[in-house]
Amino acid sequence: ESPVGRMLTGWDDIPLQVSGVYRDWGEESTINTDFIVSLSTLLENHWGGLGWKGGDSWFDYILVKEGTDLEVLNRKIMEVIEANVPPTDDFSLKASAIPLRDVYRGQESVxxxxxxxxxxxxxxxxxxxxxxxxxxxxxxxxxxxxxxxxxxxxxxxxxxxxxxxxxxxxxxxxxxxxxxxxxxxxxxxxxxxxxxxxxxxxxxxxxxxxxxxxxxxxxxxxxxxxxxxxxxxxxxxxxxxxxxxxxxxxxxxxxxxxxxxxxxxxxxxxxxxxxxxxDLDPGYEPDNVVCITRSNDGKEHREALMKVYASLPYVDQVAIGSMPPGYGYSGEFVRDDHGSPLFSSRYDNWNNKDFAELMGFRLLHGRYPEAIDGSEAVINQEFSRLMGWKDDDAVGRQFRISDQNVTVCGIIKDFITGTLYQEQQPYMAMTEDNGWSQRFFLKLKEPFGQSYASLMADEKELMEGASNFSCVSLGTQYRQTxxxxxxxxxxxxxxxxxxxxxxxxxxxxxxxxxxxxxxxxxxxxxxxxxxxxxxxxxxxxxxxxxxxxxxxxxxxxxxxxxxxxxxxxxxxxxxxxxxxxxxxxxxxxxxxxxxxxxxxxxxxxxxxxxxxxx
Known part of the structure; x- marks a missing residue:
């Protein structure tokens, strides 16, 4: 039976119609996607048509004509960029094209x-x-x-x-x-x-x-x-x-x-x-913590699941967040009063301060954010350093992201936002009830192995038979990194x-x-x-x-x-x-x-x- 024309559901509740089938990429490819969605569909449905304003970049794939000189092509790409986005003392854009075969073997670690x-x-x-x-x-x-x-x-x-x-x-x-x-x-x-x-x-x-x-x-x-x-x-x-x-x-x-x-x-x-x-202290406590990811079914359903998880005898704490530490975060430009970008900070959303307490973040000054409109943020020490602030003098100061002014309400100790292959990154977190925080974080009781097995056994009942359930141990994930x-x-x-x-x-x-x-x-x-x-x-x-x-x-x-x-x-x-x-x-x-x-x-x-x- 041909899948063309059939409808797919379950991916962030976006209705997708199958328009075609492509051959697998193969075992030696760095591209391992299972399906492809147009960028316009993603922007319109996933981000509500707001577009992407973060500090990350897209990967584009170009089929060049035979005999194309990549050096000439890259020079022309930069000419177009510099003509449309002139570099300043604080900000510049750079793009380059490399052969697909060099994507993996060109990595420094490889x-x-x-x-x-x-x-x-x-x-x-x-x-x-x-x-x-x-x-x-x-x-x-x-x-x-x-x-x-x-x-x-x-x-x-x-x-x-x-x-x-x-x-x-x-x-x-x-x-x-x-x-x-x-x-x-x-x-x-x-x-x-x-x-x-x-x-x-x-x-x-x-x-x-x-x-x-x-x-x-x-x-x-x-x-x-x-x-x-x-x-x-x-x-x-x-x-x-x-x-x-x-x-x-x-x-x-x-x-x-x-x-x-x-x-x-x-x-x-x-x-x-x-x-x-x-043995290095990552700046948070991943042991005995699991992250459960599922599609977002709304605030009422999330709160109902929170109560169910909290009632389980092998669960010690429950919180909701957007991303677990160590996975890397989305980027967001921090701007000055004139709107010019200063640097790209890692960006996170919490449901409330329970997430920070469950993960074991170390609050150095101030408090965790309480406003749910994104007007308050807690930052790490690296963020404060890049802003030119002292840790004990940063609380109460303001910075700007997109079109919004944000007040610093607290500073947490630096932690590993990505991996130890990267330098320490700036980090900011807010409490916003905008649907982004859709991952459940559970701190399980000892013995962890037995508690984890009990959670897996209860998966079908807890998730109501949903097939898009995934549960990851943060301690295991940290070691596998x-x-x-x-x-x-x-x-x-x-x-x-x-x-x-x-x-x-x-x-x-x-x-x-x-x-x-x-x-x-x-x-x-x-x-x-x-x-x-x-x-x-x-x-x-x-x-x-x-x-x-x-x-x-x-x-x-x-x-x-x-x-x-x-x-x-x-x-x-x-x-x-x-x-x-x-x-x-x-x-x-x-x-x-x-x-x-x-x-x-x-x-x-x-x-x-x-x-x-x-």
Whole structure:
């Protein structure tokens, strides 16, 4: 049955007739609307034909002709704006056109996360490949005779090169199988953090990513050891080979330690910032508060529902408001006496002061507004600052919005009107009975989970079967606002664990080679009276000589990257610098403990075992 011509009801009681059906936008689009209403219909019915006079902007979509120069187009747009709305010292308008594909990836937070994760992924990839090179070169002294035997049997450099290249390729293939298993196990997390549709993420048109990773890994991990092993002379089969060039291995060890320190520093920074955000006082009390949204059925019906909600045994307080804190508010220009806009303030409507008390706003001076004609307003500290007033001197002053003078009756403490990704915004609130305040705010009793479940169970009866009922926990909503930070923390933690594991494997290979190469030296030192502690100190000193500058380098790099990532927040944890320092110290302790543990066995060994073959 065709929906064209059918009537839709329920959206703010505006009668809508279906004029057509359009194709879904798709999962990769930032436009996810379910229906489209003309702007004239919206203005006429939703705002009573008054139009929009707030301090917000509209998004317009332009289909440009092929070959259009956006720079020229934007210049002409600004020429039209400046000709009709000339800029002043206090006010100016700006508009620009950008490709639709850049709307999402052009966002500062998206670009920041993309750059940071790309850098970390590349770091893990390179460290992993270099770790394989380190292990291969560390095995050089043990495999030299085998290479010599192959060459005595007729193998040339090309054969030896191909032998190690194929060996590396087999290991990479096994790694891909294991990676596929990890992707399958972590597919739910991947859907939440990387891509909504996991099947699309690994589709054929994105296989070039996997191919690029394989080629880069093979290029680093296979070519370097293959070239080194293919150059071993045949004479190595007749004598004991002792590799004395340590620069290669020390350089690779430096990269691993620096990478481990970098990831550890970033992890400490992200954890500190995340917990600081979660523990930060938002300026209101979202815990145990739920917001119920429904269409506006008039004052009498709202008051009747208020009484019903207040009578429920699991409800502590009830109030009506237009918007919950943390969702962002509509804008309204604050103007001077001549009507010129000063700044755009966030704008809110309360039904009465019960809303402020339920949300836990902190009243600093004066009182909450009582007049219902919009002539009184309570403002926050930022609003007072932008007006050039002192907090204790703002009560009784006036400002102008649209065509109305408003008197300040009280000042509340600044609270998070939007998110911590934004600077503190000015805020004003009035008590107006104009139908805008249509959301019910309920403070539920403890235990919250049980009270919330009871409310959901009573939904059908309370809402009289209405289908446009929505109930949101403000505490949950506040935490979900920073879900991307939690996901980023999990990614960094995963990367840090992987890099720590890889670095320990590389350190183990290096130490095993050192013990093999220096076994005679250690035995001779012990015969001449060296203690186990002295032997351990000697070996660990060479490791720490590489580790200390590497950890310092990695910690500084983590500070630089972390500073870039932290720019998206308006507040930062005060303990972040100490977290970088603590992370570096812990990294050095781990390296020292691992080196000591790997040296202990050789240091305690009977010297005769190492000298019997001499």
């Amino acid at each position: 670009r920041m996360s993309t750059w940071t994760l790309s850098f970390l992924a590349t770091l893990i990839l390179i460290v992993t490949a270099l770790n394989y090179v380190l292990l291969s070169l560390s095995a050089l002294s043990r495999r030299a005779k085998a290479i010599g035997v192959h060459k005595c049997s007729g193998a040339g450099r090309g054969t030896i090169f191909a032998m190690f290249a194929i060996e590396t390729l087999i290991i990479i293939a096994v790694g891909l199988v294991f990676a596929a298993f990890c992707f399958y196990v972590a597919r739910r997390f991947a859907q939440e953090s990387i891509y909504d549709n996991f099947a699309a993420y690994i589709s054929a048109d994105r296989l070039w990513v996997v191919a690029g990773v394989v080629v880069l890994t093979f290029g680093i991990a296979a070519l370097i050891p293959s070239v080194v092993f293919s150059k071993i002379p045949v004479s190595q089969v007749f004598r004991r080979f002792v590799e004395k060039k340590h620069r290669w291995k020390h350089s690779l060890l430096f990269v691993e330690f620096a990478g481990m320190s970098l990831m550890g520093g970033l992890l400490a920074m992200v954890i500190a910032q995340y917990h600081y955000i979660m 920073y879900h991307s930070v939690e996901v980023f923390r999990t990614m960094i933690m995963t990367g840090a664990i992987i890099l720590l594991f890889i670095s320990m494997i590389g350190l183990f290979g290096y130490m095993r080679d050192e013990m093999h190469r220096r076994s005679r030296e250690i035995a001779i030192r012990k015969v001449n009276g060296a203690s186990t502690a002295e032997v351990i100190e000697m070996i660990c000193r060479s490791v720490m000589t590489v580790a200390i500058p590497a950890v310092i380098f990695g910690s500084v790099a983590a500070w630089l990257i972390g500073r870039y990532w932290l720019e998206q927040f308006s507040v930062q944890a005060p303990s972040i610098t100490a977290m970088y320092l603590l992370s570096g110290i812990i990294t050095l302790i781990l390296i020292a403990l691992a080196s000591t543990g790997m040296t202990l066995r050789t240091a305690n060994e009977n010297p005769s075992k190492s000298l019997r073959s001499e």
